[in-house]
Amino acid sequence: MNIQINSKLPNTGTTIFSIMSALANKHQAINLSQGFPNYDSGDQLFELVTKHMREGKNQYAPMPGHLKLREQIAQKYHHLYGEQYDPTSDIVVTAGATQAIFTAITAFIRANDEAIIIEPAYDCYRPAIELNDGVAVPYELEAPHYEIDWDRFKRLINFRTKLIIVNTPQNPSTNVFTDADWDQLAKLTHNTDIIILSDEVYEHIVFDGVKHASILRHPDLKHRSIATYSFGKTFHNTGWKLGYCMGPPALMKEFKKVHQFNVFSVNTPMQYALADFIEDKSTYENLSSFYQAKRDRFTQALEGSRFKMIPSGGTYFQLADYSEISGLKDTEFAKQLTIEHGVAAIPVSVFYSSGRQDKVIRFCFAKTDDLLDKATERLLKI
Ligand SMILES: Cc1ncc(COP(=O)(O)O)c(C=O)c1O
Incomplete structure (x- = not known):
């Protein structure tokens, strides 16, 4: 049957x-x-994983991640972007950026809420929105420049808009958000509770001397934004599926409520290894x-x-x-x-x-x- x-x-x-x-x-x-x-x-990271496995770091990690790794992530963020995030409340280690994105969308999207996505878009945003009965509202970028026309973008924002998902540097257009872009977005969403989800998995791959403009340092956006990152993209081990999510405590509190029940925590020995590995800034x-x-x-x-x-x-x-x-x-x-x-x-x-x-x-x-x-x-x- x-x-x-x-x-x-x-x-x-x-x-x-x-x-x-x-x-x-x-x-x-x-x-x-x-x-x-x-x-x-490379061998250095492999040896660190092996060492931690042999030393018995094989049981559940704390729900938001191994504390030393969260501390290292906070230091890395401060070193790169000059902003201080609290490892005890603002950072969660995830099973890759994919889980961070799914968890964030699930934490904030309710039935009929609208989430604006910028297309061509990485393919995991829309299904996550729809599984939460939300509505994905695409903004289309056009070849060959793939630039945002902010007047056209503005027309997509209304009282149902709950989330705007940005990906910078963007897969697949390869475009990079500048501070001027964030300023535009801040202006268009000023005095709203719209949350910005910034997928920054390629933060370390920006060309021609341009610096990655992370959302979590923008003065008018950082209190209502969260950002996602991927160790897989940075350290050539996409199959390890490790990443993290960061943001202000009010948003991360909601993020954790979902995270603890869709994954609880992610694999322990690799978190220990990465915590040691990223102490050396030259690794990224x-x-x-x-x-x-x-x-x-x-x-x-x-x-x-x-x-x-x-x-x-x-x-x-x-x-x-x-x-x-x-x-x-x-x-x-x-x-x-x-x-x-x-x-x-x-x-x-x-x-x-x-x-x-x-x-x-x-x-x-x-x-x-x-x-x-x-x-x-x-x-x-x-
Ligand atoms: C834009 C973007 N976001 C998220 C991901 C997923 O990252 P992860 O492998 O850490 O889940 C990818 C992977 O291709 C990506 O290109």
């Missing part, structure tokens, strides 16, 4: 990341689709230059190609306009690229609720140089 299920997410299928990675494996293509590196964090301070070299290697090699590179301001992604090569929809073009040319990429239309077609695909350049060179060799032949 078939069971009848009234799906809570009727329009959600398998994510494009799984689909493209499976296609890349099937055709033995170079996988520049999903956002993960093909290198790892050189990341922008590391990735900028990869971006430049990838884009310079493709200068003579028929792809048009859209400048990447941050993240480890590079957008490319393929309109000179093909009139196919980007989903079809990405499949063709994988099957016939041996390079997998992500079609950008999947990051839009409307499926907007700008004939742009996304490459991930968090790969060793030999793999990037092999990929560019193939792409140059098209």
Whole structure:
């Protein structure tokens, strides 16, 4: 007998990341689709994890995370952005940024509340809003500049708006919010209780001398904002699924009420290891230059190609306009690229609720140089 299920997410299928990675494996293509590196964090961190496991740090961590790790996160934030957050009340260690985002949305979104998302948007925001019976209201950025027109943005804000989700540096557009952008958002939401959720997982990957502008240091926004971060993105270990969430005590109090029942706490030995590891600031301070070299290697090699590179301001992604090569929809073009040319990429239309077609695909350049060179060799032949 078939069971009848009234799906809570009727329009959600398998994510494009799984689909493209499976296609890349099937055709033995170079996988520049999903956002993960093909290198790892190195022996020092592995040895620290092993040490803490051997020393018996294998039982539940405290609900908000290992205290030393929270203290180190607070110090890191102060060092980078000059603002003091209290490790005992304002920081929670999470199972990656994904859990932090889900938990934050669940803590603040009620039925029929509206949450504005900026598209092309990372794909976990909308389902989390909808699982809480909220309404995702997309603001569409347009290729190739992906800039916000704040007058157009303003029209989306109304009395039902509860949350605005910003992602800076943004996946996939690679755009970076400036203080002027935060000022605009502060002005538009002045005297409201609208909460800003700032997804800052790529905070350490910002290019061309630009500094990451974290929301939690903005004088008019920090009292009603929370920010999410990912150790996986920073230390090349996305599979460890460790991240954290920060914000003012009133918001984090609500965040913790949900966190303690959807995960309670996250794995202990890796928290101990990371707490030791990030004492050394060089573990994260050189990341922008590391990735900028990869971006430049990838884009310079493709200068003579028929792809048009859209400048990447941050993240480890590079957008490319393929309109000179093909009139196919980007989903079809990405499949063709994988099957016939041996390079997998992500079609950008999947990051839009409307499926907007700008004939742009996304490459991930968090790969060793030999793999990037092999990929560019193939792409140059098209
Ligand atoms: C913008 C953005 N937010 C959140 C995440 C998820 O981070 P984590 O792997 O720490 O859950 C990703 C991963 O690709 C991302 O690109």
